[in-house]
Amino acid sequence: NAGVTQTPKFRVLKTGQSMTLLCAQDMNHEYMYWYRQDPGMGLRLIHYSVGEGTTAKGEVPDGYNVSRLKKQNFLLGLESAAPSQTSVYFCASSPKRGANYEQYFGPGTRLTVT
Amino acid sequence: GEDVEQSLFLSVREGDSSVINCTYTDSSSTYLYWYKQEPGAGLQLLTYIFSNMDMKQDQRLTVLLNKKDKHLSLRIADTQTGDSAIYFCAPGGYQKVTFGTGTKLQVIP
Numbered sequence: 001n002a003g004v005t006q007t008p009k010f011r012v013l014k015t016g017q018s019m020t021l022l023c024a025q026d027m028n029h030e031y032m033y034w035y036r037q038d039p040g041m042g043l044r045l046i047h048y049s050v051g052e053g054t055t056a057k058g059e060v061p062d063g064y065n066v067s068r069l070k071k072q073n074f075l076l077g078l079e080s081a082a083p084s085q086t087s088v089y090f091c092a093s094s095p096k097r098g099a100n101y102e103q104y105f106g107p108g109t110r111l112t113v114t
Numbered sequence: 115g116e117d118v119e120q121s122l123f124l125s126v127r128e129g130d131s132s133v134i135n136c137t138y139t140d141s142s143s144t145y146l147y148w149y150k151q152e153p154g155a156g157l158q159l160l161t162y163i164f165s166n167m168d169m170k171q172d173q174r175l176t177v178l179l180n181k182k183d184k185h186l187s188l189r190i191a192d193t194q195t196g197d198s199a200i201y202f203c204a205p206g207g208y209q210k211v212t213f214g215t216g217t218k219l220q221v222i223p
Contacts, residue, residue: 040122043213050209090156099144101206105156
């Protein structure tokens with residue numbers, strides 16, 4: 001049982017390049033989330049999904065797109081990377097248990113945009 | 115949206131108690147969580163409290179909730195060097211949670 005995994009662990013992009021971050025979970029969780037973590041700002045929600053085929057915007061969605069074609073995978077795309085997107089990205093998943101949204105986190109992806 | 119505030123830094127001596135405080139704005143949170151992040155790692159759930167409780171104890175951890183003042187605190191008794199980490203307060207909302215800025219706990223041997 002691997003829990004939540006993220007690919008890749010590190011990446012350096014040039015401004016304007018595109019990339020996709022992959023999140024996978026093997027716990028059969030309904031909900032999945034993408035966050036970014038910046039110094040002094042905690043975790044900010046980018047996009048999330050409450051089930052296969054559904055996505056919703058979080059607090060900071062601009063410049064990112066997501067897809068959830070399979071229940072176990074949640075992809076985060078950057079179409080045209082900008083230096084402001086330099087950050088550590090975390091994926092999380094949560095089972096559907098009433099009002100309890102306890103989250104299980106992946107190890108993170110450190111992205112640098114030059 | 116929900117605002118969650120924490121002080122950024124706390125330094126304590128090994129063996130002392132640590133108290134990390136959090137204030138939030140959304141009174142409708144049903145579950146309120148504390149997460150721990152060690153260097154270079156993702157977040158791990160430490161404990162949580164249900165909104166109809168005012169205190170929860172779990173070994174060295176004590177969570178206090180003051181719903182009227184929208185104040186949550188985490189007390190770590192007998193703080194050890196292994197407790198050095200960033201601690202996040204995270205009130206739960208509808209389908210998601212909101213994370214505070216995190217408090218970096220430094221434990222001095």
